[in-house]
Amino acid sequence: MNDVVLMGLEVAVLVTGLAVLLLDLWITPDQRRLLGFGAIATLGVIFSASFAYLPDGTQYAFGGMYALDEFALYFKRFFLIAGMFVLLLSVGTSNAEEGGQGEYLSLSLFALAGMMFCASAANLALLFVSLELVTVTFYVLVGFQRRRLASLEAAIKYLIIGALSSAFLVYGIALIYGATGTLDFRQLASLPAAVMESRILWLGALFLFVGLGFKMAAVPFQIWAPDVYQGAPPSTTAFLAVGSKAAGFVLLLRVLHQTLPVLETRWLHLLMGIAGLSIAYGVLCAIPQRSLKRLLGYSSIANAGYLLIGVATLSAAGATAALYYLAGYLYTVLAAFIVIAVVLQHTGRDDFDGLAGLHQRSPLLAAGLTFAMVSLAGIPPLAGFFGKFLVLKAALAAGAEHPGFYWLLGIAIVGVVISLYYYFGVVRAVYWGAPGEQPAGPIRVEWPLQVALYLAMVAILWLGVMPNQITNLAELAVKSLGLR
Amino acid sequence: MEAVFFYLFAAATLLCGFLVIANPVSRNPVTSAMFLVLTIVSLAGLFVLLHAFFLAAVQILVYAGAVMVLFLFVIMLLDLQAEERRSFKKLALAGGGLAVVVIALLARAAVRESPLGTAAPPMVEGSPRALGKLLFTEYLLPFEILSVLLLVAMVGVILLSRKEAK
Numbered sequence: 001m002n003d004v005v006l007m008g009l010e011v012a013v014l015v016t017g018l019a020v021l022l023l024d025l026w027i028t029p030d031q032r033r034l035l036g037f038g039a040i041a042t043l044g045v046i047f048s049a050s051f052a053y054l055p056d057g058t059q060y061a062f063g064g065m066y067a068l069d070e071f072a073l074y075f076k077r078f079f080l081i082a083g084m085f086v087l088l089l090s091v092g093t094s095n096a097e098e099g100g101q102g103e104y105l106s107l108s109l110f111a112l113a114g115m116m117f118c119a120s121a122a123n124l125a126l127l128f129v130s131l132e133l134v135t136v137t138f139y140v141l142v143g144f145q146r147r148r149l150a151s152l153e154a155a156i157k158y159l160i161i162g163a164l165s166s167a168f169l170v171y172g173i174a175l176i177y178g179a180t181g182t183l184d185f186r187q188l189a190s191l192p193a194a195v196m197e198s199r200i201l202w203l204g205a206l207f208l209f210v211g212l213g214f215k216m217a218a219v220p221f222q223i224w225a226p227d228v229y230q231g232a233p234p235s236t237t238a239f240l241a242v243g244s245k246a247a248g249f250v251l252l253l254r255v256l257h258q259t260l261p262v263l264e265t266r267w268l269h270l271l272m273g274i275a276g277l278s279i280a281y282g283v284l285c286a287i288p289q290r291s292l293k294r295l296l297g298y299s300s301i302a303n304a305g306y307l308l309i310g311v312a313t314l315s316a317a318g319a320t321a322a323l324y325y326l327a328g329y330l331y332t333v334l335a336a337f338i339v340i341a342v343v344l345q346h347t348g349r350d351d352f353d354g355l356a357g358l359h360q361r362s363p364l365l366a367a368g369l370t371f372a373m374v375s376l377a378g379i380p381p382l383a384g385f386f387g388k389f390l391v392l393k394a395a396l397a398a399g400a401e402h403p404g405f406y407w408l409l410g411i412a413i414v415g416v417v418i419s420l421y422y423y424f425g426v427v428r429a430v431y432w433g434a435p436g437e438q439p440a441g442p443i444r445v446e447w448p449l450q451v452a453l454y455l456a457m458v459a460i461l462w463l464g465v466m467p468n469q470i471t472n473l474a475e476l477a478v479k480s481l482g483l484r
Numbered sequence: 485m486e487a488v489f490f491y492l493f494a495a496a497t498l499l500c501g502f503l504v505i506a507n508p509v510s511r512n513p514v515t516s517a518m519f520l521v522l523t524i525v526s527l528a529g530l531f532v533l534l535h536a537f538f539l540a541a542v543q544i545l546v547y548a549g550a551v552m553v554l555f556l557f558v559i560m561l562l563d564l565q566a567e568e569r570r571s572f573k574k575l576a577l578a579g580g581g582l583a584v585v586v587i588a589l590l591a592r593a594a595v596r597e598s599p600l601g602t603a604a605p606p607m608v609e610g611s612p613r614a615l616g617k618l619l620f621t622e623y624l625l626p627f628e629i630l631s632v633l634l635l636v637a638m639v640g641v642i643l644l645s646r647k648e649a650k
Contacts, residue, residue, distance in 0.1 A: 102637055110635075114629075136633055143644060
């Protein structure tokens with residue numbers, strides 16, 4: 001297949017981003033919404049076009065730089081869905097954002113293209129460049145509300161820690177190149193055993209992991225997450241929580257299983273330790289939080305831990321579980337942030353007191369937030385439950401070979417129990433919170449957000465009740481990664 | 485002879501790099517920027533020792549030249565008085581020191597265990613021609629994505645720094 005056709009999805013997203021950027025110059029402010037809907041519809045078309053790709057094994061483009069397989073396609077679809085929701089969220093809350101609506105849309109589209117390139121990266125150079133495209137775009141998106149001090153502060157924090165992690169990433173790539181003389185994933189995979197044992201290669205891979213860990217917000221690279229989640233505009237936070245995290249995981253899975261399988265046994269304890277620490281840190285620090293966005297920041301750290309358990313099992317079942325978990329997490333987080341965005345717009349606050357009486361002011365928002373929290377807490381029959389169930393099942397199976405997984409299982413279950421406390425704290429604030437002095441008029445939810453919220457809620461329920469379709473896709477994806 | 489220059493440039497890079505972030509004599513950001521220039525120049529020296537002349541020239545022209553001038557402009561325009569009065573936090577110093585020690589130990593362990601190759605180091609002539617060829621053949625895709633990245637950076641800077649509308 002032609003190289004450009006093979007990466008048609010990314011090209012289409014990039015062209016959409018450029019078109020939005022240019023069209024924004026000529027249209028009147030009233031037509032901005034139409035521009036947004038046009039971009040969302042285009043993403044929808046691109047999403048359906050992704051099903052026209054039927055990669056037979058793995059196909060390469062640009063001299064092995066770019067790989068297209070079921071695994072890459074799974075994540076591309078994931079990113080496209082996330083992108084559609086984020087654009088919908090951005091269009092729906094446009095009057096809350098400060099101008100630059102068109103630029104916000106096109107920057108989101110560029111970040112989306114970067115994530116999709118990450119899913120297909122088969123060369124360390126492309127890995128670095130596409131990851132930088134995502135990160136640099138997020139520097140701007142986080143600080144987009146430049147008249148809000150919190151937004152700027154979040155952007156500075158993200159910039160500094162992001163630059164540090166990029167330095168580690170590129171240093172790691174340099175060390176890997178120094179040890180092996182190649183950046184290409186296929187050549188790295190077929191290195192002689194003597195080179196694979198090179199300590200310099202391992203050190204390079206470790207630094208690479210630091211760069212990816214920053215994206216995943218796993219302990220000890222998590223320090224930015226709560227502040228940035230709290231300060232950034234809600235649509236950015238949603239994209240950061242879902243897309244940016246998944247970009248880290250797609251690269252971790254590909255590097256670990258396809259590129260440098262020698263790391264699988266080397267990193268077993270590292271991955272297990274980081275998974276356990278992430279869950280413990282995220283769950284414990286979330287307990288005293290009163291701000292919903294900050295709470296979700298800590299919850300995002302804990303969820304990175306659960307995902308890493310799936311990765312650490314080094315089994316097809318574990319990777320499938322992680323892929324399914326991400327899909328469930330996508331809709332859950334999006335539902336939560338749609339509600340947060342609307343509540344923020346109306347009350348200007350995202351703490352628990354601002355949520356009081358929400359069920360009277362808008363039953364839909366209350367239901368949406370409850371759905372999200374119950375799913376995050378891992379209560380059946382929602383998506384969050386089945387994701388955790390699959391991850392823990394894979395860990396149990398891996399425990400037969402490595403008893404350390406039983407400990408991890410214990411931490412995970414204790415984490416779930418503790419998280420019940422704060423997730424239900426949110427639900428309690430919504431339904432039983434004492435409404436203070438604030439005006440308790442009904443909240444009108446704009447129809448794009450209503451549609452998005454309904455869709456997310458249906459998806460959470462559907463994924464939880466009928467998980468087979470997604471797990472089948474995930475299994476197919478994991479198989480193309482070469483995992484048994 | 486080459487080894488002497490290597491150690492000279494390497495030591496200068498490390499020393500100047502340290503003085504950029506923690507100068508015991510002066511807290512002035514302009515001094516830091518000047519030491520950054522020296523760091524970049526010593527790095528360019530290391531590139532020359534590797535026969536990467538083009539890279540060395542670019543390093544000096546772009547980083548020591550263009551980027552640093554911009555840095556200095558910004559520093560002088562902002563007039564960072566508060567920065568000069570800022571004192572180091574003990575915990576931050578300890579954390580930074582610990583990080584450096586751990587990374588140094590890791591690097592030492594890695595280098596010790598990895599036998600050096602026996603062959604003579606290849607004489608790569610980093611000519612612009614070879615570099616350009618690589619950029620537009622093997623690394624065409626990352627190169628093109630970089631152009632999107634630059635566009636994003638440009639749009640972002642304009643957005644964040646423009647005057648209020650109306």
